[in-house]
Amino acid sequence: RLYHLRRLRDFRLPSKDAPKDQRYASGQFFFEYLVVVSLKKSKSDVYEPLISYQFPKRDGMVRFQKEEEEKTLKAITLFCFPEGINWAPLTEYRSExxxxxxxxxxxxxxxxxCRRLLPHGKGARPPEAYCIISKVACFGLFSKIFDEVEKRRQISMAMIYPFMQSLREAPFPAPGNTVKIKSFIPDSGTEIISLTRPTDSWLEHVDFRTLFxxxxxxxxxxxxAATVLERRIIFIAEELGTLxxxxHAVSVLLHPFIxxxxxxSIVPEILIDxxxxxTPYLLGVQKRFADQVTDQGDLLAxxxxEGRTQTFIRQVGxxxxxxxxxxxxxILQALKMRNETATLDELNQVVPEAFLPFFVKTVGHFAKHITRTGQNQEGHFQKRTFCKAHESKSTRRxxxxxxxxxxxxxxxxEVEQSKVCFFLSFPGFFEQKIAEYHKKMKEKMMKQ
Structure with a gap:
């Protein structure tokens, strides 16, 4: 339950001139492991996804750990090749x-x-997938890592190991900071690869361009609106990257809520049920399964x-x-402030500025409705008075x-269980926006 508070505190970012130990997230690795999932022909003459490479190898595990590991690896193969179709060797395949x-x-x-591509070679061959498992949510950072892995794979599978080993040994940078990785490539010599985390840690896993x-x-x-009320929502698309x-972009719009x-994000065929x-869900389903998922009850599909006849196949109404x-x-007016050709960084600034004020204005008064018997005591949320605080009927509703x-x-x-001084001493981004809004409203009242 402290996850939310830790997430808010990520906004108190160290500067690049900060001491070294503040520029890195201590005790955290870039990734847990990398696997290569290849399509191998089975005895029944069909291609099945199997793990052909894993780094690092996990040795010394007891029985239940091995069983859990096997379940995880099996799940990875399903998510890397979720289509459930009979693959065949290809001569062309667009990397995704x-x-x-x-x-x-x-x-x-x-x-x-996951990055799926056609391995280097001649003639028809099945695609393969590289998959990195990490506790870190940072899509852009790992996309760059995949570029480096792919470059080395074209030379030799053995070239992946030293790069990933260097990456695993490198300190994980704090938001807004960079780590440099040295890596040797034959005929090119030693390269310095710079990996930078975005400044806003809650936006480092999102690309709003696809959503809009x-x-x-x-x-x-x-x-x-449907997501805020925790409804069942299914997204349908051809491309896995789009889903x-x-x-991920929709879930980030909920910030500071989770x-x-x-x-x-991509439902394998075997899990389509x-x-x-x-219960509420956010699901990504490939277009070929659309008929199997849109005949449910109350949901937003x-x-x-591209080329769709209608966006909402099913709605609650x-x-x-x-x-x-x-x-x-x-929100609509704020979104219009963006340029049609806005870059990722520009969108990552405009979109949160459009949606976060919605929560500031609807529930930003929560702290006024937490009662405590003492400064270091747990609080109690007064739901009834909180809901009645708005003058607008539609907002109260x-x-x-x-x-x-x-x-x-x-x-x-989390707010109830935190110390009252926490939000005063370490205000998160949401709390900062609330304070700015209240200050603005106070100044407006004084002018009247």
Whole structure:
């Protein structure tokens, strides 16, 4: 439950002139392991995904650890090749990079980054996938690492090992900082590879460009509204990269809240029955399975594919009226501030500035409704007075629904259990925005 608080504190970033120990996230590796998943022909004459390379090898595990490891590796092969189709050797294949999330029994999550490509060689051959498992959520950083892995794979599989070993031994940089990796390549000599984490740690796993390329601003708002109320949402697309990027972008729009339910950015065919679950989820499904997943009950099914006849294949019907009208218009106006040719960094600035004020204005008064018997005592959230604090009926109506979500409940539990001085001494980004908003409103009142 302290995850949210740690995440907020990531905004208190060390400068590049800070001492070395502040520039790195101590005790954290770039990754747990790298695997290469190859398609091998089975006895039944079909190609099946199998792990052909793993770094580092895990030795000395007891029986239950080996069993868990085998389950994880099996899951990785499914997520790297989720289509469930009979692959065949190819002469051309467009490389694609995507990500997925492995959720443990205790709710903890690990990130899987995958690049699928046609290995170097002549003639027809099946594609293979490189997959990195890491506790770190940073899509852009691992995409660059894949570029280096792919470059070495073209020379020899053996060239991957020294690079990944150097990477594993390197200190993991704090947000906004860079780590340099030395790596030797035959005929090229020693190269220095710079890997930089984005300054805003909560945005380092997201690329908003895909979301706003696939959906209009108004459509994004309908998806956002359904997500805020923790509904069942399915995204449909041909490309795996599109599915993973859109789902991660949508989940980031919830900041400072965190999606607490099922999140599978790419659902393998063998797990397609997960769409029947009655609980909230964010699922990415390939277009070929669309007919199998859109005949469910209350859900929002979003078609992201090009040339679609309609975006929302299924709807509950109230998505356009969930958000208070005035606040919804403010988000739309803020989104219009971006350029059509906005870069990733520009979008990562404009989009949060458009959506975060929504939460500031609807639930930013939460601290005023936490009562404590003493400074170091746990607090108690006064839900009733909190919900009635707004003058606007539409805002009150939304807040009453939102406080019943699991994401808000967990957020408030963390605030209740924290020391009262925490938010005063270490205000997170959300708290900073709340303070700025209250100051602005106070100045406005004084001028009247």
């Amino acid at each position: 990079t995507f990500s997925f999330v492995l959720t443990e029994v205790d709710g903890s999550r690990r990130n899987g980054y 390329r696939c959906l209009s601003d108004e459509e994004v708002l309908q998806v956002f 993973s990027q859109v789902i 999606w607490q339910h099922t999140l599978i 997960v769409v029947m679950a009655p 979003v078609d992201l594919s 109230d998505e356009n009226s969930i958000l208070p009208h005035k606040l919804k218009e403010e 939304f807040v009453k629904k939102f406080v019943e979500t699991q994401m808000f409940d967990l957020f408030i539990q």
